[in-house]
Amino acid sequence: MTSLTGLVTPTERIRAAGRSAVRVPPTVAAAAVVIVVVLLWSLVPWLFTSYDPTVGDTAEKLTAPSGAHWFGTDHLGRDVFARVVYGTASSVTSALVAVSIGLVVGSIIGLASGFLRGAVDVVLGRVVDVLLAIPSFLLAVVIVSSLGFQTINAAIATGVSAIAIFARLMRAEVLRARGSVFVEASYLQGGNRLHALLGHVLPNTYTSVVALAVLQFGTSILVIASLAFLGYGDPPPASDWGLLVASGKSYATAPWLIYAPALVIVITVLSVNRISTWLRRTQ
């Protein structure tokens, strides 16, 4: 039903979207389910477990996983599954904070240096070089040690160490979009620079930046878990995923204390990465 001018009617566009939406690979669908479950854990943890994450029954300490305790119990008899579920909110929120910082600051830097070029580009380019020159985990460690050992500070540190990656991608995308015909056309029609930037350049950077943001969400979960593992986040009884693994490692006879939270981290990050790859390939 393509008309002579080659325009696509709105109904056609919706149909096309419908067709492509059906073509979601099964692994991506499974990954989406995992993400939804994790988000629900962080929003309404009490719907998923009847146990209290901080109060345990010492008579039942260090019991192996069973029907009653899916992930077993820890040294105070607390249900590990409940601790994982209730720890989700903190792990997910801090990863979101980290991605937001990296995305917003990095995008502004990349946008400015790609669009303004010249001296701005040179100065911001060196800033990005410096951020890249310090290994990102080391940078995060130094920032969190300067800000103080709290989960929110670990999130900020992780976000700052991700700025450079976003800035670099954004700059490349802006340069690509800037040179294209539609931006030139916008200028020819009398559009000013701001209009070209917001109306034409920015929307065209969207897909790849979103794919990177999703990928960084997974990476941030790993980095924040590592910082929590080293004890740079909130102290117990907080139950960040990394902290759970760290406190579990003291009990060699109860390996589920390590494996259960570790498995949750791995499955979550794997799902996030799968979705990011899919987003990048279908753009």
Next chain:
Amino acid sequence: MSRSYGRYALLRAAQALIVILLAYVGTFLVISVLPGDPITNMLRDPQNGLTDDEIQQVVAHYGLDKPVVIQLILSLGRFVTGDLGFSLQSNLPVSQLLGDALPSTLTLAGTALLLSVVIAVVIAYGVQYLPSRWARGVLRSVPSLFLSVPNFVVGLILIEIFAFRLHVFTTIDPDSAAATLFAALTLAIPVSAPLAEVLIANLDHESRQEYALVARSRGLSQARLFARHLVKPSMLPAVAMIALIVGELLGGAVITETIFGRDGLGTVVQKAVTSQDVPVLQAVVSLAAVVFVTVNLLADLASPLLDPRLDARPRRKAAPERDATPERELEVSA
């Protein structure tokens, strides 16, 4: 025309130097300007039992009673002359602390680098040539699995299985060959993933080139074709990644050394963070930046030499259009 390569090298070296100095300034600002001044906190901490005289000494040495800009200039001046200061914790010179820890970390990171290349090559070879489609698919998803497992989980699982159950090594003697190997494996696994991804993509590209077809038609077996013709061109783009990998190894060492109980740079960082030992932190981060920038510089300078297509100098038999724009080729690679 090798003058243009020389000029390019000089320019890149100057750029690298600037980045190192800026990284030092940046770290200094992060540590001293952000809320919660660690040096003062640490000086006031009664647990450290410093006398008023000693406090005065430290304050005078770092210029803590002067504005931040003066402190920065003092500190930068010392760094440029190679003076890294003294640890607040142990009173030892920072250069000595780092010198003692360096060999252990170099052994660990070197072994890990080697292991990660081996793992990446094995994965890439398997993905390309394994007879079963199913096995190829499983192997293809290994890099993304490696990227999703936190470093500390890999280490704890290896210790749990190989130290506690199979007794292949003990955590009591972390510097033994076996323990070092497993620590290096922990560090190598996340690093090998991006390397494997690049190799897989390049191998796929290279094996479709005509020279590969010619080599196959000459009767070369798959393994010999891989080893003699495909590995080198597929590895070349990975040279550009080497600096990133080194950075990853240094960052990962903090976790790996802590888990395996090794006394390396990572442990030094971890202890310095816990005790807010600012001079040590500043030195380690600057050292990491120096290493990263130097490796990056070497990789950049080496790629035109390794890959003649990026070479600034005209080759005797090079294609004419390559000769015409050597400068632009270099700019692209830079």
